[in-house]
Amino acid sequence: MPLPFLTADGAFDAQDDAHDGPLAHDDRDRWRRPYRPGPWRVAGSAVLLLLSAFMLLATMIIAFAGTWGGAAVCLAAALSVIALALRILRAGVWVSRTGLRRVGLLTTRTLAWGDVTEIRTVQQPVRWLGLPRTVQGQALTAAVRDGAAMVLATDRNADFLSRGEAFDRAADLVAAWADESRAVPA
Template sequence: MPLPFLTADGAFDAHDGEETLPHEDPDRWRRPYRPGPWRVAIAAVLLLLAAFMLLATMIIAAAGTWGGAAASLAASLAVVGSALRLLRAGVWVSPQGLRRVSFFTTRSIPWSQVAEVRTVQQPVRWLGLPRTVQGQALTVAGRGGGELPVLLTDHNADFLSRREAFERAADMVEAWAHEYRAVPA
């Protein structure tokens, strides 16, 4: 079963200079990098927990406690949904704009509102926790001069201990921004 949220843009899998896309539609939103091992490991543990919860749901239903089985089923489906949302989190690009997907929110920014995308050295959150460390962050500046939220950091769940992968992803997002954002006249 293909999982499109796990596929990258395809630029890193190009063979002989050809870019191979995981789909035919160039207007679809795509992530210009693969999810990192931390994100995938946490999602795998959540899916394993959901499997045990579904097994418990079957046992509870076989015992005839339908209210408990329904509650257990709802909880296990919430865990599966959380794992899928965790895998979907990240930065997505398309010719329409830039999309930052977090666990609870999604924010889309059209390229016409993007003034600049750049990599800067600044304190960044380690794995999204309150602890900060010095690192690199990919930031986007809006046309009105406002600084928008940080897109990627080299210490998040996708790029912790993978500096080269962060640099490739940042370069890809910057290339998308350079290609599609409207140049002010």
């Protein structure tokens, strides 16, 4: 069974370069992430899924003991941890022909390409792994038509920490999606 997420970065890039540009895939209307999830994001989700496995085992033991109320509470907690792990994996920047989507842990914001005036990388204080501590870094921002700026990703978040080239490549891909999507009528 092929596991494409385990391939080397070169193989991933060669697969993408086989097409003509960032929009060259079968379904342009499908939302897709223009980069791979980072190792910190995957590791955090894996730890949460491991924790949920133990919680489900505890649910089974509690249910066999005959305490149905406790088993229901433990099952609800395990399912909540699984949902959190999946949401952490899903977080990031997603693009399609219709627009740009920033998926966070609790919120999702979608912008049409017509509302995005500029995509650029800026030097500014950014949060380290989403924690309150800030460090100097790069942020990929989208300027919105109403004058607000939305931070899409940083080089210190769970996708790009210690992966500067991947951040630069993702920033270039998002900018290319913006340029091509504005040029191609929907």
